[in-house]
């Protein structure tokens with residue numbers, strides 16, 4: 001069976017974990033956490049990077065930092081993972097969903113402005129498959145209406161918008177190192193703070209509402225409870241794993257881009273002949289090869305394709321279900337239709353994608369997809 005995902009170990013993970021354990025300090029903000037913070041801040045120019053236990057936690061920190069409360073409105077795409085939205089609902093926000101654009105699954109920026117009200121507090125764009133949203137338009141709206149922007153950059157490590165790293169553009173950004181992402185630590189995430197005003201408080205919220213971080217840096221004599229917060233920081237064992245991954249970031253990215261290009265070039269003819277749609281990458285965006293998906297003509301064809309590939313020992317999977325139609329939200333939604341998000345819900349399928357996918361395996365996957373479309377239809 002060719003699986004959909006396989007976590008890749010670069011080789012140094014257990015060595016660094018052992019080092020972290022032997023250092024005698026395995027709680028948060030140890031040696032490896034600091035190394036990871038430094039790496040991300042230097043490489044991508046983030047004002048401040050803070051590892052968290054997940055991207056979900058980073059988004060929850062963002063919602064606390066923005067003081068989201070009952071009645072505040074948050075503008076988000078419907079085609080996303082639940083955490084993008086949950087983080088804000090936990091604080092009582094009203095969610096205003098937006099459809100995806102015509103070109104790719106990202107939020108349709110043309111629809112945002114008329115959804116802004118005096119209660120709107122933030123826009124949370126998701127860089128789907130690591131492909132940038134149209135950030136100039138989003139930031140212009142944010143400036144015009146005094147809104148915050150939180151980038152859900154869970155899938156977007158090492159990807160760029162007009163040369164700017166994703167995660168460096170919004171006031172805040174959240175990354176994921178879940179085992180399905182490009183670089184991983186099992187579970188893991190990172191909050192990025194680009195707006196100076198949030199830096200100090202972010203450290204406090206991450207440390208259970210205490211100013212312990214400042215205390216450990218020797219900036220204050222004793223630490224205490226100064227704000228709300230929770231325990232959002234990961235053990236240094238997790239950071240040790242992650243550090244082994246980031247040391248190999250370039251290698252991982254090169255390999256993934258090669259796999260992505262092979263899929264794209266091999267399946268192009270199916271798109272040119274109108275059988276499927278392939279991802280399209282706007283001129284302003286780079287491709288970080290997080291994911292390779294194809295879009296089928298309808299839900300029946302997709303189920304049929306998934307079944308056909310499964311019979312041939314290939315595991316492909318669909319992705320999000322429009323959140324405005326989820327069992328939890330359907331009664332709360334204002335009734336606006338989101339046809340593109342619904343189409344993606346029905347028709348998008350993700351192909352096996354991981355570092356150790358061999359050329360032979362990829363050839364088989366491509367051959368079987370072509371067989372399905374050329375022979376069966």
Ligand SMILES: *Cc1c(COP(=O)(O)O)cnc(C)c1O
Nearest residue numbers: 054055056081083154176178189
């Ligand atoms: C993976 C993902 C998340 C959640 O990440 P965790 O680290 O598992 O919490 C959130 N948003 C998007 C868009 C994701 O792809």
